[in-house]
Amino acid sequence: MRNRLIVSSLLAVTVALAACGSGSETPDAPAPAVSISEVHWNDAAVRDLRAAIDSRQAHGLDHMNFAVDGRPGSAEGDRALTESALRYASALARGASDPKKLYDIYSVPRPDPNLLPGLAKALKGGDLKDWLEGLAPQDDGYRRLSKAYMSLRGSSDAPTPAIAHDSELLKPGNTDPRVPLIARQLVASDYLDGKDTQGDRYSPAMVKAVQRMQADYGIKPDGVIGKDALEILNLSDADKVRAIAVAMERMRWLQRDPPKTRIDVNVAAGRLIYWRDGKMVDTRKVVVGKPENQTPQLGSPIYRLVANPTWTVPRSIQNKEIAGKGSAYLRRNNMAWKDGWVVQQPGPKNSLGLVKFDMKNEHQIYLHDTPAKQLFQEVQRQRSHGCVRVEDALGFAEMLARDEGVLDEWHRARATGKETFVPLPREIPVRLLYDTVLFGEDGEPVIRSDPYGRDESVATALGFAAGTNHQLRANGGDVGP
Template identity: 75%
Template structure:
């Protein structure tokens, strides 16, 4: 598999928003920020605003209307122009939609620029266009998404799909000109190794990859590429453009200068990236929530490591999946009733594995180990009840403990065989994000699956139509969190 495909799915955003710190001051009160009624316009500035909005397709915002209202020269006209400019500026600086309204839970830190003061300064300097452009993310990943969107977006009817459906299913062993396109998407989705994608022959390696994909999406896993399988594999240029616009919007939601040391988890791609002092230190697979138990998009730090954790089974799992299984099941899984709760004791069968990464949030979401190691071999790893299971979690805990200077304490805690807490000297920020476009080994954007169907609500906020298609099936796997 393309092991580094997801490793670069999060790009370090290092530039602060213009106007955040150096704010113009009110002449009446030198220590006060500028108010909306103190922003003044002229014809040149209005022209710059209109030109900037005219080129909004570079940000995937061309399906939204940003009307420029008002004429300069009067308080009413200046106020209307300021409101028009701030609406577009906010879309660039923080996103056109509010993720906290688009999603039931969204607590990832967002940019907080002082747009009014920034606008006033840009107008005073005669550089409104430059200031507006500076508000969007400035990293190479965003630029590549923008370039791809501009190349893909259509003016009229939806372009034809890249892999045409000829009506007759593709059988194993077939020789067909569509095979290279099918293989490329299987590789991009991590179902197929790049080396196995050769020529026009529907070879055994591709058949096995298609079967795995079919099983993930609830289609009979026979390896025959019919209309259902093509629907999953196939994206028109319009579909791809929509994905690029959604990806840009999600990047605009994020702080431009995130913590240099942090952990980013891409829920959609089931991949973790550990950043240390601004550099990628580690990337590994994770298992996240299944479609009926989605992992929420959180900003929540790790504050301690827990060696040999116990697991208090949540009421929801207790009632839905353990109730009625009897004392033999509890004993077999090292579980017992304690103060009205089912508690699983430390050990190799514990659903949290041998380490838990305790996080601060009210949703009981955290990173942890797991005894279900086989799930890391799946391509679609949305298989948990909402928490994040980390591949080789003990190795990852060792890495964090070493980096944070608590390795000896961690080793002592592990050796006890009992639940033991190891506080970190500083909290490590964690961002649980959802991004269906990642960057491949060549740096180009690659479209992954949308396991929760969350792209639709973001796309709708940007003015795109909904895209119906097959969704990842709930696995009904183990009872772990």
């Protein structure tokens, strides 16, 4: 049940993120060059623009002000109206905020349409509203988020939580009407299997789920649901509205026609999806960076597989976690000094495991295997120093090598027992994304944790008041990247 929830959730979101364009067989001809002075308005077009902006709630943009300036009939008025229309069009087409300004690192490809020719054409054809609506993501995932946002928006100003506050602690074995709602959120957060959600009794399975959650957030893992645990589990309508608006904004940041063969990693959920020729062919868990060593939001391709990799320990890890441990530690972990660096030799103890997926980026972020298999059993898998550890990485490498036609080369490389590089005939794009709103099996949005607190800056840019975020407490990590 839990796995179906995860896969359907991730599939729904990633399909939403990955919707193809218009579906036409050939790309449209380049739009003719248009000067802003050539765009003219009339009263009907202004009414259409105002009506479109008045409907911005459907896109979670109702906390932002898109003032319509100017009157038609003069060059100055037409220019002001055009600029107003382009501001709103840009918010729909590429996002109302700029992720490169919100985050230190953001290199996932974004849409960059030339909006002025489209605006001019829409005004001439009298279909301004349809043109504007067509700029937002056109897929079921975005529509479902919009529908959920609209249904919640009416009550979003009321801070009433979904799970009623109660002065009574909820202890193991208690019967309480709050239990079903608590169980639902535990399932949504992947702490509890859906089959363990029956009735009003606070069952042993739920107690174990709560204890895991408490440990992840630095609360005494006693299984007693008090104020702190309830705050983490609880979401008011206002909390949900903010999260859904942020999710829609993140979708607007993304290409409408991403590569059909690619790898998407949801860092917030710790999951990977492999797309091949437009179809999802594989999904698996990943371990990503701790909150203090966050995995950035990157667009960066895999260009080769590395069998039996060595690991040159970065200075930051070397200085903080290895310095002073002595030669016995180095020998025990198959490490040695080489040209002033600590290098770990190939083998089962290597922190990169038995395969590395080399990627092209300046941040030294890549996918890899790991000997720390136990971390894949964690619910919150933010445990690394920033790189992405892949569950059953050898099986995943085998799949990529087969699909790319280099399986024989990969097998020979592995058999050497030495670090050996297998170039891919074509690069496979990878997108390291961050999504905290997924979809359950019932098609309803599921709000998951925000382990890095990244939702806050997006929500603020969209005009929402400050919210609260319960930060994860990293534990159970190791020396690996």
